[in-house]
Amino acid sequence: MRTGHHLLSRLLRSAPGWNAAYATAAISSAGASLLLPMTLGSTVDSALTGRPFPAFLLCAVLLLAALAEVAGELLDARSTVQGTAWLRYRVLRHILSLDLGGQRRFLPGEFLSRLLQSTAETARLMPAAVGSLTSLATALGGIVGLLLIDLWSGAAFLLGVPLIFIIAKGLLRRSTQLTEDYQQAHGDLAARFMDAMQGMRTIRAAGTVERETARVLAPLAALRTSGERYWRLQRDAGWLLSLIAPVVQVAVLAIAARGVMTGRVSPGELLAVTGYLTHAFGIFRQVGVLAQIGQVRGSANRLRAVLDIPPAPAGGAPLPTGKGTLSLRGVRVEAEGSPLLDGIDLTFPAGSEVAVVGRSGVGKSTLAAVAGGLLRPDAGTVRIDGADIADVDPASLRGKVVHAFEHPVLFGTTLRDAIGCADPGLADAAIASALRDSEAQRFVARLPRGLDTPLTSLRTSGGELQRLGLARAFSRDARICVLDDATSSVDVVTELQIARALRARPATRLIVTHRRSTAARADLVVWLRDGRVAGFGPHQELLADPGYRALFPVWPREVATVPAGATSPTEGRPDQ
Known part of the structure; x- marks a missing residue:
C-alpha cells in the first residue's frame, strides 16, 4: 500500500x-x-x-x-x-x-x-x-x-x-x-x-x-x-x-x-x-x-x-444499437484466491428469458452481477450486442441494463423519488406503468399520500419492498433486465402476474431464482454448480439429469411451461 x-x-x-x-x-x-x-x-x-x-x-x-x-x-x-x-x-x-x-x-x-x-x-x-x-x-x-x-x-x-x-x-x-x-x-x-x-x-x-x-x-x-x-x-x-x-x-x-x-x-x-x-x-x-x-x-x-482500490472504469463508447443479445466468454471471478465463477461461456439470445439456478453459494448472484456490469470479471469478457461492456460508457450501460434485488434499498425523500431515482423528473405515466407491472399499484394507492409518502414513514413487508424495487427497474426502457432473487418474498400468484408483465417487455431477462416454476417458465436455464456451468438449456431437457432434479423437491408431475393465464400446479406448495 x-x-x-x-x-x-x-x-x-x-x-x-x-x-x-x-x-x-x-x-x-x-x-x-x-x-x-x-x-x-x-x-x-x-x-x-x-x-x-x-x-x-x-x-x-x-x-x-x-x-x-x-x-x-x-x-x-x-x-x-x-x-x-x-x-x-x-x-x-x-x-x-x-x-x-x-x-x-x-x-x-x-x-x-x-x-x-x-x-x-x-x-x-x-x-x-x-x-x-x-x-x-x-x-x-x-x-x-x-x-x-x-x-x-x-x-x-x-x-x-x-x-x-x-x-x-x-x-x-x-x-x-x-x-x-x-x-x-x-x-x-x-x-x-x-x-x-x-x-x-x-x-x-x-x-x-x-x-x-x-x-x-x-x-x-x-x-x-x-x-x-x-x-x-x-x-x-x-x-x-x-x-x-x-x-x-x-x-x-x-x-x-x-x-x-x-x-x-x-x-x-x-x-x-x-x-x-x-x-x-x-x-x-x-x-x-x-x-x-x-x-x-x-x-x-x-x-x-x-x-487505491481501482474504481469502475469511466468513459468509453456508447452502447451500440441492438435488441439485447448477451454473451459471456471465458469469465472468471475470484475472491481471496478462490474462484467464484470459472470458465463461463454462455450466450443469451435477445428477448429471451433465462433462469439461473443452483444451490446456495455456487455463484448465481455473482453471475448476475457480472452479466449486468456491476462486477468486473478477473478474466474473460461480457458483451452486449457485440460490444465489450468494459469499453462501454457506464452511463450508457446503466441506461439499458436494469437490476432488481432481493433486498432493495430505496433512495430519495419520497416514494416518487425512490422509483425514479435513476431518472429524476420521471413522468407520472411511466411511474404508474412501472407500479402496475410490478403489482405495486394497489398498496401504493392505499397510502395516505401515495407517491408523495416520505420514505422515513414508509412501512412495507418484504414482498412490498421487492415490488417497489421491481417498479424502479421497470420504470426504465431497458434492453436487459437482471432480477437477482427479486421476487423471493412475493407470493406465487403475484409473481406469476409480474412474470407476465416482464415477458411482455422486449428486454432480455436474466432471473436468479430458487423456484422451479420460474425455471419452468423460462426459455433457457443456466444450472450452476461450484462456479461452473453444469447445464444450459430448456428446463424440460435439464430434468433428465438427476443432479438438476435434485435442486427441486419431487412432486407427482413436473410442468415444463405455463401457458398464459394459467398457474403452475407447483405454485403455492411448501417448496415455493
Missing part, C-alpha cells in the same frame, strides 16, 4: 485561500511572540536608564499578537472543517464509484470508520503542519535570541537539544503505527455493530443477546491496548522531557543571572532571556506536535488504502 503522502499534498492544495490565510495568521502570531521579549526588555532598560522608548511600539506588538492568535484559532477550525468535508466527499465518491469487487475489499463498518474517523484525523493536517513549523520557527527564534543576548546562556540551552531529536524520532514512527492499529480496531468494532443492527430480529428470536454483545465488543480489547500504548508512548516521552527541561532552564537562567551580576547582561536583557527561553522550550514541545503528525499520517494511510 502506498503511503498517504500524495493524499496529504492534495489536501493542502484543496483550499489554498483559507490555508494561506491560516498560515499568514500563524506566522504573524509567531513573529509577534518573538518581538515581544525584545520589546519588553528594551522598555525595562529604557525605564531604568531614563532613555526614551516609544510605548506605542509595545502596544502595537501586543495588539498584533492578540489579533493573530484570535485569527489563528478561527482559521484553525475553518481549515479542519474544510479539510474534513473535502476528504469525506472524495472518499465517499470513490467508494460509490467502485464495482462490487472493490466494495467487497472492506466490510461496510470498515468503510464507515475510515469515512468518519480517519477523515477527521487526516483533516488536522494543516493545523498540525502549520503548528509544527511555526512552533519550530518560534523555538529556533528563541534560541537565536538567547545566543544574541548572551552566548553562554544560548550554549547551555543547546546542550539539551540532541536528546529532544532522539525522543522525537522514535515518537513519530511509533505514533503512526499505533494510530493505524487503533483505527483498525475501531473499524472492526463498527463492522460488527452494523452486522448486529442488521440482524437484530434474528438475535432476539434466537435469544443470543449476551453472546452477540460479547462478539460485537470483542475488538474493545485491541482498541484499549492500542490506546494505552499510544498514551504510554506520550507518557514516556513526557517524563523524559520533564527531567531534561528543568535542568536546562535552571542552567540558562543561572548563567544569565550571573551575567547581570558581572554586567555582561542588562536587567532588560535578563527579562528578554526569560521570554526567549520560553520560546526556545518550544523545541521540547515538538515531541507532542510530531505525535499529532503521526496520527495524521496513520489516518491518511488508512484512507489511501481505500482510494
Whole structure:
C-alpha cells in the first residue's frame, strides 16, 4: 500500500485561500511572540536608564499578537472543517464509484470508520503542519535570541537539544503505527455493530443477546491496548522531557543571572532571556506536535488504502444499437484466491428469458452481477450486442441494463423519488406503468399520500419492498433486465402476474431464482454448480439429469411451461 503522502499534498492544495490565510495568521502570531521579549526588555532598560522608548511600539506588538492568535484559532477550525468535508466527499465518491469487487475489499463498518474517523484525523493536517513549523520557527527564534543576548546562556540551552531529536524520532514512527492499529480496531468494532443492527430480529428470536454483545465488543480489547500504548508512548516521552527541561532552564537562567551580576547582561536583557527561553522550550514541545503528525499520517494511510482500490472504469463508447443479445466468454471471478465463477461461456439470445439456478453459494448472484456490469470479471469478457461492456460508457450501460434485488434499498425523500431515482423528473405515466407491472399499484394507492409518502414513514413487508424495487427497474426502457432473487418474498400468484408483465417487455431477462416454476417458465436455464456451468438449456431437457432434479423437491408431475393465464400446479406448495 502506498503511503498517504500524495493524499496529504492534495489536501493542502484543496483550499489554498483559507490555508494561506491560516498560515499568514500563524506566522504573524509567531513573529509577534518573538518581538515581544525584545520589546519588553528594551522598555525595562529604557525605564531604568531614563532613555526614551516609544510605548506605542509595545502596544502595537501586543495588539498584533492578540489579533493573530484570535485569527489563528478561527482559521484553525475553518481549515479542519474544510479539510474534513473535502476528504469525506472524495472518499465517499470513490467508494460509490467502485464495482462490487472493490466494495467487497472492506466490510461496510470498515468503510464507515475510515469515512468518519480517519477523515477527521487526516483533516488536522494543516493545523498540525502549520503548528509544527511555526512552533519550530518560534523555538529556533528563541534560541537565536538567547545566543544574541548572551552566548553562554544560548550554549547551555543547546546542550539539551540532541536528546529532544532522539525522543522525537522514535515518537513519530511509533505514533503512526499505533494510530493505524487503533483505527483498525475501531473499524472492526463498527463492522460488527452494523452486522448486529442488521440482524437484530434474528438475535432476539434466537435469544443470543449476551453472546452477540460479547462478539460485537470483542475488538474493545485491541482498541484499549492500542490506546494505552499510544498514551504510554506520550507518557514516556513526557517524563523524559520533564527531567531534561528543568535542568536546562535552571542552567540558562543561572548563567544569565550571573551575567547581570558581572554586567555582561542588562536587567532588560535578563527579562528578554526569560521570554526567549520560553520560546526556545518550544523545541521540547515538538515531541507532542510530531505525535499529532503521526496520527495524521496513520489516518491518511488508512484512507489511501481505500482510494487505491481501482474504481469502475469511466468513459468509453456508447452502447451500440441492438435488441439485447448477451454473451459471456471465458469469465472468471475470484475472491481471496478462490474462484467464484470459472470458465463461463454462455450466450443469451435477445428477448429471451433465462433462469439461473443452483444451490446456495455456487455463484448465481455473482453471475448476475457480472452479466449486468456491476462486477468486473478477473478474466474473460461480457458483451452486449457485440460490444465489450468494459469499453462501454457506464452511463450508457446503466441506461439499458436494469437490476432488481432481493433486498432493495430505496433512495430519495419520497416514494416518487425512490422509483425514479435513476431518472429524476420521471413522468407520472411511466411511474404508474412501472407500479402496475410490478403489482405495486394497489398498496401504493392505499397510502395516505401515495407517491408523495416520505420514505422515513414508509412501512412495507418484504414482498412490498421487492415490488417497489421491481417498479424502479421497470420504470426504465431497458434492453436487459437482471432480477437477482427479486421476487423471493412475493407470493406465487403475484409473481406469476409480474412474470407476465416482464415477458411482455422486449428486454432480455436474466432471473436468479430458487423456484422451479420460474425455471419452468423460462426459455433457457443456466444450472450452476461450484462456479461452473453444469447445464444450459430448456428446463424440460435439464430434468433428465438427476443432479438438476435434485435442486427441486419431487412432486407427482413436473410442468415444463405455463401457458398464459394459467398457474403452475407447483405454485403455492411448501417448496415455493
